[in-house]
Amino acid sequence: xxxxxxxxxxxxxxxxxxxxxxxxxxxxxxxxxxxxxxxxxxxxxxxxxxxxxxxxxxxxxxxxxxxxxxxxxxxxxxxxxxxxxxxxxxxxxxxxxxxxxxxxxxxxxxxxxxxxxxxxxxxxxxxxxxxxxxxxxxxxxxxxxxxxxxxxxxxxxxxxxxxxxxxxxxxxxxxxxxxxxxxxxxxxxxxxxxxxxxxxxxxxxxxxxxxxxxxxxxxxxxxxxxxxxxxxxxxxxxxxxxxxxxxxxxxxxxxxxxxxxxxxxxxxxxxxxxxxxxxxxxxxxxxxxxxxxxxxxxxxxxxxxxxxxx
Numbered sequence: 001x002x003x004x005x006x007x008x009x010x011x012x013x014x015x016x017x018x019x020x021x022x023x024x025x026x027x028x029x030x031x032x033x034x035x036x037x038x039x040x041x042x043x044x045x046x047x048x049x050x051x052x053x054x055x056x057x058x059x060x061x062x063x064x065x066x067x068x069x070x071x072x073x074x075x076x077x078x079x080x081x082x083x084x085x086x087x088x089x090x091x092x093x094x095x096x097x098x099x100x101x102x103x104x105x106x107x108x109x110x111x112x113x114x115x116x117x118x119x120x121x122x123x124x125x126x127x128x129x130x131x132x133x134x135x136x137x138x139x140x141x142x143x144x145x146x147x148x149x150x151x152x153x154x155x156x157x158x159x160x161x162x163x164x165x166x167x168x169x170x171x172x173x174x175x176x177x178x179x180x181x182x183x184x185x186x187x188x189x190x191x192x193x194x195x196x197x198x199x200x201x202x203x204x205x206x207x208x209x210x211x212x213x214x215x216x217x218x219x220x221x222x223x224x225x226x227x228x229x230x231x232x233x234x235x236x237x238x239x240x241x242x243x244x245x246x247x248x249x250x251x252x253x254x255x256x257x258x259x260x261x262x263x264x265x266x267x268x269x270x271x272x273x274x275x276x277x278x279x280x281x282x283x284x285x286x287x288x289x290x291x292x293x294x295x296x297x298x299x300x301x302x303x304x305x306x307x308x309x310x
Contacts, residue, residue, distance in 0.1 A: 075128040075138045082112060082142040082151045094160045095204035095216055101153075109156045110139060114149050115219060123219045127152060130193065134186030136206060136216045157206035157214065159301050165202050165240050167301045173264055175297050176241060177289035180267070181281070182213035183237070187230065188277050190218065196225030200233040201248070202240055207301075211294030231274040238271050263288070 086101035089109075098111040115123060127138040142151040161179065164171065171179065183205060190197055197220060204217045235252055242264070243254045252272055257265050267285035280286075 075141060077124070077128070077141045077143060079143050081144050082140075082153060086110065086112065086153070094157065094206055095162070095201070100156065110153050111156055112151055112153050115152050116150070117219070120150060124150060126195075126218055126221075130189075130218060132186060132189040133212065134182045134214050135189065135218060136214045154216075155208075157208050157216070159207050159298060161202035161205045161207065161213070161237070161241065163301050164207070164297065165244055167297075168304050169300070170244070170259075171241060171297060172293060173261060173285075174288050174290040174293045176264065177267075177286050178211065178291045178294055179207075179213050179241065180238060181286045181289045182291075183215070183234070184277055184281050184286075186213075186215045187234070188281065190215075190221055191227075191277060194223050195221035196223075196227060196230050197221045198225050198229035198233065200230065200237050202237060205237070207294065207298055209295065209298055211291040211298065213294070227276075228274060231271070231277075234280075235268075235271040235274070238268055242268065 082101075085105070086103055089100050089102055091097060091099050094111075096113050098113050101110050101112050102108070103110065115127075117123065124141055127141065131137065136157060137155040138152060139155060140153040142153070144151060164179075183200070187197060187200070195218070197215065197218070199220060200215075204215065204220070206214050206216050208214075232252075236248055239246055239252055239254065240248055242260060243256065245255055246253075254260070254265075254268065260268075263285040267280075267283050270283055271280060
């Protein structure tokens with residue numbers, strides 16, 4: 001059936017889905033109209049003098065070759081504060097709470113968040129080591145020892161699949177196929193590196209203006225994790241993109257299957273049956289994909305979707 005049969009309405013969801021730790025909150029005293037973070041841990045602590053970040057030697061974070069890497073350079077790790085180089089513009093919740101920042105020397109826009117938790121060295125190694133077109137690209141890492149924080153600077157991604165699910169119109173079948181194909185390609189790459197993402201969701205998959213779809217939270221992956229959980233989370237993600245009225249926790253299925261073509265329904269049925277990722281990538285419905293069509297979807301989502309504000 002044609003796309004015109006699908007409902008065009010806003011779907012309300014819980015206003016706060018926090019998948020990971022929030023970015024460390026800097027003080028934001030304004031000076032001459034510029035947001036100027038101060039670095040201290042508690043009230044009354046003195047502001048740290050501005051120091052140029054120092055590039056760490058990589059011995060603390062060994063880098064092993066991966067199956068796929070498109071760039072010759074690994075991600076640099078600096079000691080010191082990222083706020084000596086970046087100015088905060090605003091914050092947004094894209095699965096994690098990100099600060100959107102501007103580099104003072106280049107004016108490039110980036111996203112920044114903190115990364116904490118156990119096995120921090122292994123997590124940082126992943127961000128330095130793994131590079132794929134469907135994984136959010138890490139630009140720099142900062143070790144701010146006096147704050148006991150690690151800051152992850154990454155490429156700017158404008159929106160998420162969660163916001164696409166909240167947009168008043170459904171993706172076309174070309175757009176849906178492109179989204180699913182890119183998610184599966186990212187998952188295939190992670191599996192080839194013995195990493196399993198067991199909790200794929202619309203919140204932790206981001207999209208940019210070029211129509212590139214990327215997984216953002218690779219620290220959530222488990223080595224030799226449960227592939228069944230991965231495939232179930234993928235089928236729930238597909239369900240939410242095809243049926244916005246369904247709750248993520250509802251039984252997997254579509255309320256209005258007649259709104260989609262036989263090929264799309266067959267792809268959904270295949271995903272629910274939990275075959276391998278390679279099998280899903282070979283499905284004929286994904287041949288409809290056209291990434292350039294997502295370029296038209298992203299601006300609509302940015303205008304019309306219900307975003308969290310922090």
